[in-house]
Amino acid sequence: MAKENNKKRKKDKLSEADIERMELLQRANEKVGKQLSINTEKGNLEEVDELRELIGKEFEDPEEKYNIYYRGIRRLLMDFLPKGQEFKEARDIIYDEKNIFLNLGKKKSDNNGIRKSDGRMTFQPVMNEILDVIVQWVSESQNPFDLYREFYELNERHGYGHEKYDKTSLSIAKSMYNLSEKDQDLD
Structure with a gap:
């Protein structure tokens, strides 16, 4: 009271x-x-x-995102990366680097093989940035090791890190990066 x-x-x-x-x-x-x-x-x-x-x-345009992802990013990678079972592991490593970037650093190795994110739903500027890298790669090199290096360095610049692989896949990823550097030295 x-x-x-x-x-x-x-x-x-x-x-x-x-x-x-x-x-x-x-x-x-x-x-x-x-x-x-x-x-x-x-x-x-x-x-x-x-x-x-x-x-x-700033709202995202679903139709534009669809076109960027499926008719741009995915189509170019499917058309210009080496085909066949013998190149599957190298393609998967390249796709992992692409997906880390599209998912803003989320990795499958962080969650027992589940990324818990979907790169097709990322922000349009992020999609556009990686599409620009792919278009430049298609027009200049088409060497898959160069694309891997570009994705790797893109993730480095943004502080996203990389997948943690078993010893075999890790040695392939390192070799791909090193081979792309040797190609750069020859240019």
Whole structure:
């Protein structure tokens, strides 16, 4: 009862301006990301969703993402990487580096063989960045070791790391990287 009396006394001591400020602060906490604005053309109050306006054009376009991934990234890799069972392990290592980048550093080796992420759903700028690397590779080299090195270094630049392989796959990955460096030295 004493607490209620103290609150009442404090409230009585507040000026009208203080009460108005408190009411405004309470209303501000009611709707996060929404703002009241005066429409000067119509002369009325409108509620503006600030979050939507901030994001605005940043929304991802599902159709464009589909085209970038399936008609760009995937199609070019399928068309220009070596085909056949004898090249499967090398292709898989290249795909692993690509997927680490598309999944912003998530690796299968972090979760017992499950990435827990899907590169087809990554952000469009990320897809565009790796597509640019692939297009440049197709136009300049088409050497799979060079593509592996490009993906490897892309992941290094972003601090994503790499898959942890068994000894055999690790030696193949290292050899692919080293062979691409030798090719670079010859140019």
